[in-house]
Amino acid sequence: MSSSSREDLLSPLNDAAEVLQEKFIDLLPWAIALIVTAIVLQALGPWLWRKAWYRDNTAARRVQGARKAIGDAFGLTVSRVRRDGSIRIAPGETAKWLRPGIEDELAHFLHTPIHLTVREGLVTVKSPVNLPASIQGRPRFSPLSGTLVIGVDTTTADRAEISIREKSGVVLAGKPGSGKTFALKAIKYALREKSFIRTFDGKRDDAESFKKTVRKVQHHMETRLSSGMDYWSMNEESRPKLLVLILDEVQTWFNPASRSKSDKEAAAERESLIRDLIQRGRSAGVLVILASQRITADIIPTGIRDLCGVKVVGRVTRPEDGELVLGMRPGEGDPDPMKANRGQFVVDDEERPLRMIQVYMPRA
């Protein structure tokens, strides 16, 4: 075979090889891009997935991503962080999650602020939220459970429930301008349909009409008590309205207007009337809400404070003021009333851990 005829025979093959080569060169960048994407996805996929799954809850995402490291460093077993940030506590590890300082240590370890709440076998991890200076919302009351919602939890931005079930007294204190009057308005709005409400302002209203109204409430309470009422165990249809007395600037009523004997007696009488309503009012569906700038023994008797099942304290300047209202010093990890902004209050309803709540501003 001559060399020319061999070339003729190979030329289609050469052409085909050239085409293939060109195709390969054309596709090469795509292939490389595909491989790089696959590698990147392989590395970033779980992270991207977690980011989408846990949304704004960076703390939950970081804990999920660092489960093993957390186990090694803290001896805490984290099998899975659910979408809401909750983790089932492994047997025998509750005390470890409750250990003072654990929150700060985890935050440092994971390089993100973190808020832990431990309840009924679950620990919930959340990123603290940045709340705007005012939040609009509609205060609500659920008569069946006896829970009031007048704002949101400042660490989670979730609706915050306050239980007034089986309670007859609420104390609310804080510096002037801390938002007490607005908070009272929110409570009044929430309760308006299911209650008969009378409001007094110590700075505005006169002592005589105050005494007359309190006596009337006392009379209703006695009628209810003598009928054997057990208000909170009655079903909703047969239950009469809650009798609510809202007393703003209440210090005026407990302190004598002057040093005269008659003024002192009048103040003592008002104090004993209020004490009686709180002491006996629970099963008659009576609720007294007392607000004042300060809750000290000379302004609001500690005896009355201790009868109140709900204690609420807004911004104060001295730690002992917070303690005077709550009746205890907030522990490690508890919210601090010295850090409360306008409209924010630390709440103890004897049913949940201490929380800080930001009260809704009324919708315009």
Ligand SMILES: Nc1ncnc2c1ncn2[C@@H]1O[C@H](COP(=O)(O)OP(=O)(O)O)[C@@H](O)[C@H]1O
């Ligand atoms: N929940 C709130 N959110 C935002 N701002 C508030 C809130 N409550 C009160 N404020 C602001 O603080 C001011 C003082 O509130 P107010 O209830 O009169 O305080 P206090 O009765 O404790 O003296 C209000 O005029 C309002 O501008």
Ligand SMILES: [Mg+2]
């Ligand atoms: Mg006020």
